[in-house]
Amino acid sequence: xxxxxxxxxxxxxxxxxxxxxxxxxxxxxxxxxxxxxxxxxxxxxxxxxxxxxxxxxxxxxxxxxxxxxxxx
Amino acid sequence: xxxxxxxxxxxxxxxxxxxxxxxxxxxxxxxxxxxxxxxxxxxxxxxxxxxxxxxxxxxxxxxxxxxxxxxxxxxxxxxxxxxxxxxxxxxxxxxxxxxxxxxxxxxxxxxxxxxxxxxxxxxxxxxxxxxxxxxxxxxxxxxxxxxxxxxxxxxxxxxxxxxxxxxxxxxxxxxxxxxxxxxxxxxxxxxxxxxxxxxxxxxxxxxxxxxxxxxxxxxxxxxxxxxxxxxxxxxxxxxxxxxxxxxxxxxxxxxxxxxxxxxxxxxxxxxxxxxxxxxxxxxxxxxxxxxxxxxxxxxxxxxxxxxxxxxxxxxxxxxxxxxxxxxxxxxxxxxxxxxxxxxxxxxxxxxxxxxxxxxxxxxxxxxxxxxxxxxxxxxxxxxxxxxxxxxxxxxxxxxxxxxxxxxxxxxxxxxxx
Numbered sequence: 001x002x003x004x005x006x007x008x009x010x011x012x013x014x015x016x017x018x019x020x021x022x023x024x025x026x027x028x029x030x031x032x033x034x035x036x037x038x039x040x041x042x043x044x045x046x047x048x049x050x051x052x053x054x055x056x057x058x059x060x061x062x063x064x065x066x067x068x069x070x071x072x
Numbered sequence: 073x074x075x076x077x078x079x080x081x082x083x084x085x086x087x088x089x090x091x092x093x094x095x096x097x098x099x100x101x102x103x104x105x106x107x108x109x110x111x112x113x114x115x116x117x118x119x120x121x122x123x124x125x126x127x128x129x130x131x132x133x134x135x136x137x138x139x140x141x142x143x144x145x146x147x148x149x150x151x152x153x154x155x156x157x158x159x160x161x162x163x164x165x166x167x168x169x170x171x172x173x174x175x176x177x178x179x180x181x182x183x184x185x186x187x188x189x190x191x192x193x194x195x196x197x198x199x200x201x202x203x204x205x206x207x208x209x210x211x212x213x214x215x216x217x218x219x220x221x222x223x224x225x226x227x228x229x230x231x232x233x234x235x236x237x238x239x240x241x242x243x244x245x246x247x248x249x250x251x252x253x254x255x256x257x258x259x260x261x262x263x264x265x266x267x268x269x270x271x272x273x274x275x276x277x278x279x280x281x282x283x284x285x286x287x288x289x290x291x292x293x294x295x296x297x298x299x300x301x302x303x304x305x306x307x308x309x310x311x312x313x314x315x316x317x318x319x320x321x322x323x324x325x326x327x328x329x330x331x332x333x334x335x336x337x338x339x340x341x342x343x344x345x346x347x348x349x350x351x352x353x354x355x356x357x358x359x360x361x362x363x364x365x366x367x368x369x370x371x372x373x374x375x376x377x378x379x380x381x382x383x384x385x386x387x388x389x390x391x392x393x394x395x396x397x398x399x400x401x402x403x404x405x406x407x408x409x410x411x412x413x414x415x416x417x418x419x420x421x422x423x424x425x426x427x428x429x430x431x432x433x434x435x436x437x438x439x440x441x442x443x444x445x446x447x448x449x450x451x452x453x454x455x456x457x458x459x460x461x462x463x464x465x466x467x468x469x470x471x472x473x474x475x476x477x478x479x480x481x482x483x484x485x486x487x488x489x
Binding site for chain 2: 051057058
């Protein structure tokens with residue numbers, strides 16, 4: 001089961017990279033849309049904070065990965 | 073109260089500084105003649121300063137306010153039973169300034185002031201003898217300042233951040249250094265961040281475990297956290313971009329909460345005890361896809377595991393729908409599933425022979441869902457016709473956990489440019 005997962009992840013990554021095309025600056029009007037940003041939005045700031053207190057998992061989401069507060 | 077007044081004062085002074093940039097330009101223009109009277113070297117330096125200050129620009133000001141409330145029946149303060157009722161009012165002011173130096177590098181300076189005021193029914197049970205103990209309510213103040221320098225010629229950015237946090241029983245100093253490098257076509261970016269927090273936790277024990285009669289015994293314990301974050305982002309095509317992040321973190325010191333009670337099977341009670349180290353390994357994948365002309369699909373997945381035997385999967389999806397070119401509605405959904413740490417057991421099920429014990433349901437095994445929607449407006453003439461009020465967003469979310477805890481959060485954010 002584990003090996004199937006690894007193969008699926010590798011296949012997905014390979015197909016994603018294979019479909020990469022060079023996107024010129026003038027073609028980035030959609031990519032540069034403020035809603036397309038690859039980060040949590042400002043309005044999510046306090047949601048990210050409460051996950052830190054109410055859940056055990058943290059990090060890799062733009063928020064803290066531990067420390068800086070009396071949280072998990 | 074004192075902290076609140078200081079915070080409001082700092083907010084006001086920073087706002088006045090930020091919006092006074094035009095005045096600064098005017099003053100320097102008027103004083104140019106006096107700068108020329110200085111010695112040549114000093115005069116050159118002054119001219120450079122004038123140049124920098126002339127390009128000092130207020131990029132944006134963000135205000136975010138939220139109200140959060142929760143309820144449940146598994147408070148760790150009372151050993152895994154009892155009310156978890158809590159509310160939190162949070163406010164944040166974020167000011168971003170920038171200037172371009174003589175080597176055409178763009179410097180950004182970001183200051184953030186955040187304040188939470190909260191009231192917690194379970195914290196009041198640390199000392200249930202008092203009608204309303206000091207622990208019942210508190211103000212959490214956490215400012216931060218960050219700087220970054222972007223060099224477009226070299227396609228790289230370097231930066232640093234410093235943060236401070238203080239609340240009733242907790243104090244923290246944190247910092248990080250970051251570096252990112254993008255490809256010549258700016259379609260690929262690799263980023264690295266190295267950070268640390270140096271925290272101090274005051275040992276405030278539940279009343280029955282205190283050796284003195286006071287609220288506090290003046291004993292402090294450190295908690296240090298170190299993390300490294302490595303990220304790669306890639307523009308796949310004109311509509312799709314992806315980012316992968318791995319962020320290992322290591323913590324040492326007091327990792328248990330001193331006022332959490334644990335009741336054992338034989339009826340005895342102690343305060344929570346957890347190991348003095350914890351290694352965490354989260355891996356995240358984020359993507360955004362522009363579907364047609366009106367829909368954007370934003371997705372996030374994270375796998376997490378640590379050496380306390382917790383494993384977790386988190387998935388979130390939100391779909392901003394552009395109703396018009398300046399109004400969008402965003403439904404969102406997030407699902408989280410986590411296994412319990414090996415030191416967790418519910419109320420009166422721990423054995424006294426165990427080395428570590430906790431009845432904190434935040435690190436128990438559960439599934440949670442968070443869902444809701446947001447409305448965002450960004451009219452070309454400004455919100456309510458106010459030219460500098462660029463964007464307003466209202467967002468609501470409902471959170472529920474499989475162990476019965478529920479929470480609601482409503483957030484209002486405003487961006488001024």
